[in-house]
Amino acid sequence: MKLTTHLVSAPLHTPFVTALRTATHVESLLVEVSDGEHSGWGEAPQVWKVTGDSLAGSQACIEGPITTALDGLGPDDLTEALRRVQGAAVGNFGAKDAVDVALHDLAARRRGLTLHGFLGSTTDVVRTDVTLSVGDADALADAGKARVADGFDVLKIKVGTDAAGDIERVRRVRDAIGPAPRLRLDANQGWTRRDAVTVIRALEDAGCATELVEQPVAAADLDGMAWVTDRVSTPILADESVYGVRDLVAVIRHGAADLVNVKLAKCGGLAPARTLLELAREHGLGAIVGCMMESHVGVGAAAALVSAYPTTAVNDLDAAWWLREAPVTGGIRYDGSLIHLPSAPGLGVTGLTV
Numbered sequence: 001m002k003l004t005t006h007l008v009s010a011p012l013h014t015p016f017v018t019a020l021r022t023a024t025h026v027e028s029l030l031v032e033v034s035d036g037e038h039s040g041w042g043e044a045p046q047v048w049k050v051t052g053d054s055l056a057g058s059q060a061c062i063e064g065p066i067t068t069a070l071d072g073l074g075p076d077d078l079t080e081a082l083r084r085v086q087g088a089a090v091g092n093f094g095a096k097d098a099v100d101v102a103l104h105d106l107a108a109r110r111r112g113l114t115l116h117g118f119l120g121s122t123t124d125v126v127r128t129d130v131t132l133s134v135g136d137a138d139a140l141a142d143a144g145k146a147r148v149a150d151g152f153d154v155l156k157i158k159v160g161t162d163a164a165g166d167i168e169r170v171r172r173v174r175d176a177i178g179p180a181p182r183l184r185l186d187a188n189q190g191w192t193r194r195d196a197v198t199v200i201r202a203l204e205d206a207g208c209a210t211e212l213v214e215q216p217v218a219a220a221d222l223d224g225m226a227w228v229t230d231r232v233s234t235p236i237l238a239d240e241s242v243y244g245v246r247d248l249v250a251v252i253r254h255g256a257a258d259l260v261n262v263k264l265a266k267c268g269g270l271a272p273a274r275t276l277l278e279l280a281r282e283h284g285l286g287a288i289v290g291c292m293m294e295s296h297v298g299v300g301a302a303a304a305l306v307s308a309y310p311t312t313a314v315n316d317l318d319a320a321w322w323l324r325e326a327p328v329t330g331g332i333r334y335d336g337s338l339i340h341l342p343s344a345p346g347l348g349v350t351g352l353t354v
């Protein structure tokens with residue numbers, strides 16, 4: 001098998017504003033694993049602020065230790081190949097994710113199956129929420145109306161900056177969009193445990209309850225997560241607190257959350273993600289699958305996963321919706337909040353557009 005990496009840059013149709021920056025492009029790393037006849041594709045997004053993975057680091061890991069680990073292995077040894085990918089380096093979840101997905105994609109294509117069919121799915125449509133760009137209350141209200149007009153019915157609002165302002169912004173979005181669309185909040189570790197309970201209870205008391213609140217306090221503060229979870233009726237979702245199995249076991253033991261957000265770029269690909277989803281289900285924990293700022297390759301793999309391993313709430317897979325031009329041809333297609341999975345083999349990706 002031959003591994004090739006491709007650095008790509010894809011423009012967004014609407015700038016995406018976070019608390020840290022305004023993005024107009026997605027810069028990402030694609031990997032292609034070829035058996036000489038078929039190519040499997042995967043993606044390693046750049047995630048400085050969560051996993052610390054960079055494009056340069058992921059590229060070095062794929063071209064170095066992962067390529068060495070797969071040396072001499074044939075494309076039909078999928079289980080062994082996946083095991084070697086996970087053992088090739090410490091960390092580097094984006095690189096492992098990219099190669100894990102590419103190996104699954106290649107295996108599916110060699111059998112003439114879609115990736116989601118290969119994973120055992122019987123459906124080819126998956127729902128997603130959409131995240132509103134960060135802004136003041138007016139800008140958020142306008143963005144909320146625009147996204148509802150785009151066909152989305154679950155909106156995610158980034159909070160966690162200042163508690164009083166967060167309450168006001170959420171109420172303004174709710175007033176703007178009316179009672180029907182669901183709202184969920186992501187504090188990205190930004191609150192203290194007391195802030196979190198104050199804000200969530202204020203919204204509950206104001207009749208502005210949200211579907212769920214993601215990562216209210218610091219990732220490592222599982223006692224704080226549990227303290228919040230015990231004191232509000234709104235479900236709490238662990239994101240940055242859970243990368244892999246060890247983290248999920250700790251969250252379950254602490255009672256630190258009601259749900260977990262599984263992301264391929266945090267856990268290292270489809271194989272570890274399946275384990276996380278099965279573990280969550282066995283322990284009665286809810287789950288969604290999310291993504292980083294990534295393209296149709298990475299989001300397509302996550303969508304294939306949830307079509308085969310259903311989650312308990314709408315997934316967070318809007319990243320590729322923001323792209324004006326995909327870096328690849330073929331693959332998933334958005335229709336409002338619905339992601340249509342391809343009918344072509346594997347991820348349905350047929351090549352680079354650039």
Ligand SMILES: [Mg+2]
Nearest residue numbers: 186214215239
């Ligand atoms: Mg999050």
